[in-house]
Amino acid sequence: xxxxxxxxxxxxxxxxxxxxxxxxxxxxxxxxxxxxxxxxxxxxxxxxxxxxxxxxxxxxxxxxxxxxxxxxxxxxxxxxxxxxxxxxxxxxxxxxxxxxxxxxxxxxxxxxxxxxxxxxxxxxxxxxxxxxxxxxxxxxxxxxxxxxxxxxxxxxxxxxxxxxxxxxxxxxxxxxxxxxxxxxxxxxxxxxxxxxxxxxxxxxxxxxxxxxxxxxxxxxxxxxxxxxxxxxxxxxxxxxxxxxxxxxxxxxxxxxxxxxxxxxxxxxxxxxxxxxxxxxxxxxxx
Numbered sequence: 001x002x003x004x005x006x007x008x009x010x011x012x013x014x015x016x017x018x019x020x021x022x023x024x025x026x027x028x029x030x031x032x033x034x035x036x037x038x039x040x041x042x043x044x045x046x047x048x049x050x051x052x053x054x055x056x057x058x059x060x061x062x063x064x065x066x067x068x069x070x071x072x073x074x075x076x077x078x079x080x081x082x083x084x085x086x087x088x089x090x091x092x093x094x095x096x097x098x099x100x101x102x103x104x105x106x107x108x109x110x111x112x113x114x115x116x117x118x119x120x121x122x123x124x125x126x127x128x129x130x131x132x133x134x135x136x137x138x139x140x141x142x143x144x145x146x147x148x149x150x151x152x153x154x155x156x157x158x159x160x161x162x163x164x165x166x167x168x169x170x171x172x173x174x175x176x177x178x179x180x181x182x183x184x185x186x187x188x189x190x191x192x193x194x195x196x197x198x199x200x201x202x203x204x205x206x207x208x209x210x211x212x213x214x215x216x217x218x219x220x221x222x223x224x225x226x227x228x229x230x231x232x233x234x235x236x237x238x239x240x241x242x243x244x245x246x247x248x249x250x251x252x253x254x255x256x257x258x259x260x261x262x263x264x265x266x267x268x269x270x271x272x273x274x275x276x277x278x279x280x281x282x283x284x285x286x
Contacts, residue, residue: 005141005172008095008206011061013266014249021259022052029059030259032266036249039066043084053092062094063207068110069099071134071144072117072127075106082137089138096206098143098176101164118153119163131171143206145176148184148222161199174206179236184213184220193235197242205243210236210269211251225254227265233272240276
């Protein structure tokens with residue numbers, strides 16, 4: 001696939017689509033610019049989730065975000081999974097498709113976790129080859145997210161940001177830059193999160209995630225079950241200064257509050273972006 005694909009346009013400030021919020025979204029058209037959907041939740045033959053997604057995507061742009069691609073695994077790519085992913089994308093026409101720079105299982109067993117990789121030349125060559133295969137199959141660039149981590153590999157030959165930067169150069173993939181994950185990993189591994197941000201090519205960042213976490217004093221766990229803390233908002237501010245306007249979502253996966261509370265939090269992101277970028281605070285769809 002060509003590495004010169006045009007970067008999708010900025011689509012504003014969105015939320016992860018969660019079933020508990022379906023009725024309010026369908027009945028009240030809340031002030032959200034777009035929704036990110038978990039790909040695997042809709043990779044089914046039929047039923048209510050697909051019907052609801054059909055209705056929502058007529059009103060809002062959507063992007064597809066997966067958790068099972070396992071792009072860094074040494075196991076063969078799951079072609080049944082990729083076929084279902086491609087079919088879903090052809091039906092719902094997302095602005096882009098993303099997943100995580102990690103592996104998720106071994107010997108055919110999905111461990112349902114986003115597991116880190118060693119940052120070596122061997123791993124870089126391996127992941128590069130697999131990204132090319134997936135992009136060729138899907139017929140579009142892939143967007144990959146940096147994951148949070150709690151252990152590091154003694155064999156790593158470069159920092160994570162150098163690995164990611166080189167991967168984008170070799171493959172033309174986009175980056176889903178998770179600000180909270182950088183904050184979590186930086187605390188756990190004792191590095192400056194701003195060094196991570198400074199090491200990422202500014203023209204490859206397509207989307208931001210911001211989220212809450214659980215601070216355990218000696219380490220941080222990426223739980224997505226709390227409001228975004230002030231330190232992560234500060235890092236989001238720094239990322240905007242580095243990368244410019246980037247489509248942003250609040251990511252909440254547990255202890256999910258009423259939609260109004262998430263929209264209030266989304267307004268914080270809008271306000272920070274307006275301040276940093278000197279752009280109107282209003283929604284891009286206003």
